[in-house]
Amino acid sequence: MPPGSPRPSPLVEQATEHLRGQILGGQWPVGTKLPGETALAASLGVGRSTVREAVRALAEAGLVRSRQGAGVFVVSTEPHDDLGTRLRRAAVAEVHEVRAVLEVQAARLAAERRTGADVEAMVAALSARRLAADSDDAALVDAAPVDAALVDADIALHAAVVAAAGNPVLTDLFAEFAPALREALAGLADPLGLRAADPATGHAAHAALVAAIASGEVEEAARILDAELSATLARLLRG
Incomplete structure (x- = not known):
């Protein structure tokens, strides 16, 4: 599709x-x-x-x-089957492994190619992610976080990073991955697995990623994103 x-x-x-x-x-x-x-x-x-x-x-x-x-x-x-169909049928950890390969390289390219408009879009997405996390904190019911909005905001931030790479093919590929990621992560009790270990829901790492891209730190941006996605994959594999 x-x-x-x-x-x-x-x-x-x-x-x-x-x-x-x-x-x-x-x-x-x-x-x-x-x-x-x-x-x-x-x-x-x-x-x-x-x-x-x-x-x-x-x-x-x-x-x-x-x-x-x-x-x-x-x-x-x-x-x-087209890519979208294959992704919907794949295990979320499998999708995430390939996503990580795509996004880490995208972060490198974004740090090299980002424009002022790209940085503004990433900063806005970062703020929206933080707002979604704060809203979810206020919506805790019986200790179960309501994380659908946070999942959407998180994916939107990652999409902004990929868009900053300036490669339409990468942007299109991420767009194919996004629905499968959203469906799988939103179906978990704690999609991002951050509440217990990190009440700030990864905001510091994402802020550091945006800052590294904005300042043109190519390898630092890749390192931060690789660490964040590797941690998420580990949580997915633990179930």
């Missing part, structure tokens, strides 16, 4: 998975013509537009192909 595109609705995702299961399960072998939109909509209990989006997703996965004037045919039973 291209970065910035809206995520499919739950109905589209459900219809896609149902049709995918039928294809992979052998109900429709390679060469078979799929039923028309109206028939599929009736069998799935959804609208024709939902079927249309589901078939498009199957085509993007390489399972079906539309033939002008003939219909939609099964062309493969081996899906070619």
Whole structure:
């Protein structure tokens, strides 16, 4: 899915998975013509537009192909998942390992290439992260932190760092990683694992990262971010 595109609705995702299961399960072998939109909509209990989006997703996965004037045919039973799909199915620790490789190099590039606007964006994101952490502290219920806002703010700060690298490909790759990270981390009782060890929720380390990038300290920026992401990965692996 291209970065910035809206995520499919739950109905589209459900219809896609149902049709995918039928294809992979052998109900429709390679060469078979799929039923028309109206028939599929009736069998799935959804609208024709939902079927249309589901078939498009199957085509993007390489399972079906539309033939002008003939219909939609099964062309493969081996899906070619896009990066977003693969990331959603991967373990969060696996995603995080690759994310770390990407972000540490991005921090180096950001320290070399950052503009004044980039620094302003990072400082604003840092302030928003601190505000989210303070808000979560006020929202503690039965000692369980409400961290969804902090997760979003944390990812937004990291996205600002990646954007400061000035490489659109890195920015697009991080955009693909972000939904998988958000979903996995927000589902944990303490997503960032910081409350007990660090009541400030990592603010000092993130502030130091922004300062290092702003002052052009290439290796220091990489070191700080590598240490922060390594600590987060260790918490994820501990569960």
